[in-house]
Amino acid sequence: MNSYFTLDEKVGAVLDRYPFLVDVMVKEGFVHLGNPAMRKAVADRITLREAFHHHGKDEQEMEKIIVDAIEAHK
Secondary structure (H helix, E strand, C coil), rough: CCCCCCCCEHHHHHHHCCCCHHHHHHHHHHHHHCCCCHHHHHCCEEEEHHHHHHCCCHHHHHHHHHHHHHHHCC
């Protein structure tokens, strides 16, 4: 668990708070998030946990990647 987001938050809510994470997510294989129209259509409907599972990503690994990116951006 971290102090920036929960895995049950919608992807869009997290990206609204930390817009620079779009590039991180795209790099990690969530390529549809790089397209503003697709991001708008999907990001507010799916949680981080659901997105990670859908893409076969390990939750803990992805959480660490995102937290590291947030902390590096400060």
